[in-house]
Structures are given as structure tokens and as C-alpha cells.
Amino acid sequence: MSHFDVLIVGAGHSGAQATIALRQNKFEGSVAMIGDEPELPYERPPLSKEYLSGDKPFERLLIRPATFWEERDVTMLGGRTIVAVDPGAHMVRTADGETFSYGTLIWATGGKPRRIACDGHDLRGIHTVRTRADVDAMMRELADVREVTVIGGGYIGLEAAAVLAKLGKQVTVLEALDRVLARVAGEPLSRFFEAEHRAHGVTVRTGVQVEAIEGDGSVSGVRLASGENVPAQMVIVGIGIIPSVEPLLAAGAEGGNGVLIDGQCRTSLPDIYAIGDCALHANAHAGDRMIRLESVQNANDQATTAAKTICGIEASYDAVPWFWSNQYDLKLQTVGISAGHDQCVVRGDPATRSFSVIYLAQGRVIALDCVNSVKDYVQGRKLVVEGLAIDPAALADATVPLKELSA
Numbered sequence: 001m002s003h004f005d006v007l008i009v010g011a012g013h014s015g016a017q018a019t020i021a022l023r024q025n026k027f028e029g030s031v032a033m034i035g036d037e038p039e040l041p042y043e044r045p046p047l048s049k050e051y052l053s054g055d056k057p058f059e060r061l062l063i064r065p066a067t068f069w070e071e072r073d074v075t076m077l078g079g080r081t082i083v084a085v086d087p088g089a090h091m092v093r094t095a096d097g098e099t100f101s102y103g104t105l106i107w108a109t110g111g112k113p114r115r116i117a118c119d120g121h122d123l124r125g126i127h128t129v130r131t132r133a134d135v136d137a138m139m140r141e142l143a144d145v146r147e148v149t150v151i152g153g154g155y156i157g158l159e160a161a162a163v164l165a166k167l168g169k170q171v172t173v174l175e176a177l178d179r180v181l182a183r184v185a186g187e188p189l190s191r192f193f194e195a196e197h198r199a200h201g202v203t204v205r206t207g208v209q210v211e212a213i214e215g216d217g218s219v220s221g222v223r224l225a226s227g228e229n230v231p232a233q234m235v236i237v238g239i240g241i242i243p244s245v246e247p248l249l250a251a252g253a254e255g256g257n258g259v260l261i262d263g264q265c266r267t268s269l270p271d272i273y274a275i276g277d278c279a280l281h282a283n284a285h286a287g288d289r290m291i292r293l294e295s296v297q298n299a300n301d302q303a304t305t306a307a308k309t310i311c312g313i314e315a316s317y318d319a320v321p322w323f324w325s326n327q328y329d330l331k332l333q334t335v336g337i338s339a340g341h342d343q344c345v346v347r348g349d350p351a352t353r354s355f356s357v358i359y360l361a362q363g364r365v366i367a368l369d370c371v372n373s374v375k376d377y378v379q380g381r382k383l384v385v386e387g388l389a390i391d392p393a394a395l396a397d398a399t400v401p402l403k404e405l406s407a
């Protein structure tokens with residue numbers, strides 16, 4: 001049985017960054033990454049953007065080239081799924097029965113796309129967007145597809161819709177709630193993106209329930225609760241993820257929707273850390289609510305916190321959340337967490353396609369969504385970091401730079 005001083009399960013964004021940070025902080029012990037995908041760690045955001053559109057080849061998605069890991073003496077163990085953890089013996093086991101022992105374990109497994117549970121859910125032509133393999137499978141079928149239905153109006157679904165519309169497909173987005181992006185953004189942003197998609201020829205339908213996916217072997221359409229059939233030769237399901245934490249929870253780790261971690265990313269099990277999409281944590285920027293964040297920022301910053309802690313360097317996770325999404329020629333940048341806001345201010349005119357939505361709670365700025373507005377994003381960050389109380393009328397006045405309001 002091989003032993004590693006630090007063993008990282010999951011070779012995605014957070015696993016890769018943990019490894020990088022360990023070596024940056026002079027960790028000299030043995031390090032291995034075990035991942036169930038065959039590839040070296042790669043960036044996931046382009047999967048629904050430049051990779052799907054064909055603008056970026058896979059090689060440009062790699063977080064680091066193969067030589068980087070070799071030079072830092074990191075053992076890469078791809079194509080292996082960890083199914084069991086024995087915290088007492090400091091051991092993990094793969095689906096094939098291979099075992100590895102560790103000094104410290106970092107659990108960095110992300111999540112699996114939530115599947116749709118309706119009749120026809122297993123027909124050919126139904127896809128999710130989480131891995132390179134998912135997108136490659138979609139791309140192989142695309143040539144024979146005229147109509148695509150995207151189930152779920154979240155960021156990933158909307159990004160895929162934008163790319164597919166640009167590729168000339170007839171795209172329909174079906175969202176169960178009364179607006180797209182309802183879980184992550186305020187109404188002005190939702191309405192803006194709905195209008196943009198419509199202007200690009202996408203049919204956006206909100207408040208609709210999917211009853212079944214229809215077809216004979218392959219998808220032919222999506223049946224709504226109203227009985228209507230939306231024709232489609234491809235269906236993309238973008239309804240969120242389920243964190244991949246079963247082996248840790250089975251081993252006794254505290255958690256549920258994710259594995260619970262403290263401010264240093266330690267789980268309740270000895271010598272086991274958890275980071276990234278799978279880590280449930282009290283977030284200072286969400287009023288200390290227990291949340292999981294699904295973003296590159298969170299993956300990287302939690303990874304760095306865990307790595308420093310392992311190296312004996314004081315660190316705690318309190319980074320300000322940020323995120324981006326690209327749709328058509330629109331670049332959305334967000335800072336902070338808007339959930340829990342009691343007021344939102346639109347700054348600038350959405351009709352110009354460059355504006356921001358600023359969220360406040362009890363008079364204090366908690367988040368910004370900036371569309372094609374890098375200046376607001378950069379200058380508004382301080383408002384969020386310091387939770388400043390600013391007059392909403394001043395925030396709405398786009399002629400006054402945000403940096404003047406935080407001065």
C-alpha cells in the first residue's frame with residue numbers, strides 16, 4: 001500500500017490549488033492527488049463557454065502543464081474513485097479495491113450534477129455540464145441537433161444556451177421559478193438576462209414544470225405539466241449539483257448537504273480537511289450562515305487556507321466571494337453574496353448593456369453584480385468588504401464613481 005504525507009482526493013480546482021499552495025509554502029513531504037477523471041486538473045468554467053463553443057482547445061484548459069506537477073514531485077493518480085475512508089487507520093480505498101494511507105487527507109471532490117427525476121430521464125441526448133467528458137459527449141451529437149432544450153435557468157444553463165444559440169441552434173430555456181437566476185441574483189439582473197437571451201433568439205420560459213422527457217431511445221421533446229411538448233433533439237439539464245461527500249459522511253464526518261468544515265477547512269474527522277464545492281462552512285459574508293459556495297474563488301481560497309494550516313502557518317477562510325459569468329458579449333462579475341438583501345439598486349441603464357445591481361441589507365452594501373462594468377466591480381469591492389452604509393440614491397448615480405462613495 002502506498003503512503004503519502006498529504007493525499008488529496010479530487011483533482012479539480014481546489015485539489016490542484018491545495019497542491020500548488022503546499023509546495024509554495026515549502027511543504028516537503030510526499031503529495032498525491034487521486035481523481036476519478038482521467039485528465040490532469042483543468043479549468044471547469046470554460047466548459048460551458050469557450051470550450052463548448054470550440055474557441056479554446058482542451059490543452060488551454062489545463063490548470064498547469066504535466067511538467068509542473070512532475071517538477072514539484074506530485075504523484076498524479078487519475079482514473080480512480082475513492083469509495084471508502086477509514087479515519088482511524090488513515091486509509092482510503094478505491095472502487096477497484098486499491099488502498100492508500102495518508103498522514104493528512106484533503107477531500108476536494110466537488111459535486112455531481114443533479115439528475116432530473118422524471119419519465120424519460122435516461123434517454124439518449126440528455127446531458128449535464130460538469131466534466132470534459134460531458135461536453136465532449138454533447139459536442140459529438142451537436143451536428144445532428146436542431147433544437148436544444150435547457151432545463152434550469154442558472155448560470156451554467158444560460159451560458160450553454162448562449163453558446164448553442166451562437167452555434168445556430170434553436171434553444172429553449174425552461175425555468176421552474178418565475179425568473180432565471182432567481183437563487184443567485186436580484187430581479188433586475190434576471191430580467192436583463194432574460195431579455196438578452198430573447199434578443200439572441202432563445203426562447204426563455206419561466207414558471208414552467210417539466211413533466212417528462214419524451215422520445216423513443218433518443219430525446220424528441222420535453223413534455224410540460226401543461227401537456228405541451230417542446231420539441232428537442234438534445235436536452236441539457238442544469239439544475240445544480242449534489243456534493244460528493246458520501247464516503248466521508250459514511251466515515252462519520254459531520255455534514256449533510258456537504259461536509260462541515262471549520263475556519264481552517266478541517267472536518268470533524270482527525271487529519272481530514274475538505275475544500276471547494278463540497279465544503280459546508282459558516283460564511284462571514286453570508287451572515288455566518290452555513291453554505292457551500294460553487295466558485296473558483298472559493299475553491300482556490302479554501303485550498304490555500306487548508307494548505308497553509310497543514311504547513312503550520314496561521315490562516316483562516318474569510319475571503320470575499322467573487323464570481324463571473326460570460327454570456328454572448330456580456331461579462332458579469334459579482335462580488336459578495338446577494339442572498340438576504342432587503343434592497344437592490346440599479347446603477348446605470350441596463351439598456352446600455354453596461355450597468356450594476358447593488359444589494360444592501362439593513363442599509364449596508366453586501367454584494368454587487370456588474371455587467372460589462374469592470375470599473376464598478378473594482379471600485380465597489382471596498383463597499384462590500386467593509387460593509388459600508390451608503391445612501392441608495394448615491395449608489396444609483398452612475399455619474400459618481402463608486403470609489404468616491406467609499407473614500
Ligand SMILES: Cc1cc2nc3c(=O)[nH]c(=O)nc-3n(C[C@H](O)[C@H](O)[C@H](O)COP(=O)(O)OP(=O)(O)OC[C@H]3O[C@@H](n4cnc5c(N)ncnc54)[C@H](O)[C@@H]3O)c2cc1C
Pocket residue numbers: 009010011012013014015034035036037043044045046047048080081082083108109110111129130131156244275276277278293294295296297299322323324325326
Ligand atoms: C460548466 C461550469 C461552468 C462554471 N463556470 C464558473 C465560472 O464562470 N466562475 C466560477 O467562479 N465558477 C464556475 N464554475 C464552478 C467552478 O468550476 C467550481 O466551483 C470549481 O470547479 C470547484 O472546484 P472543486 O475542486 O471543489 O471541484 P471540481 O473542480 O469539480 O473537482 C472535483 C474533482 O473530484 C473528482 N471526484 C469526485 N468524487 C471523487 C472520488 N470519490 N474519488 C476521486 N475523485 C473524485 C471529480 O470528478 C472532479 O474531478 C463552473 C462550473 C461548471 C461545471
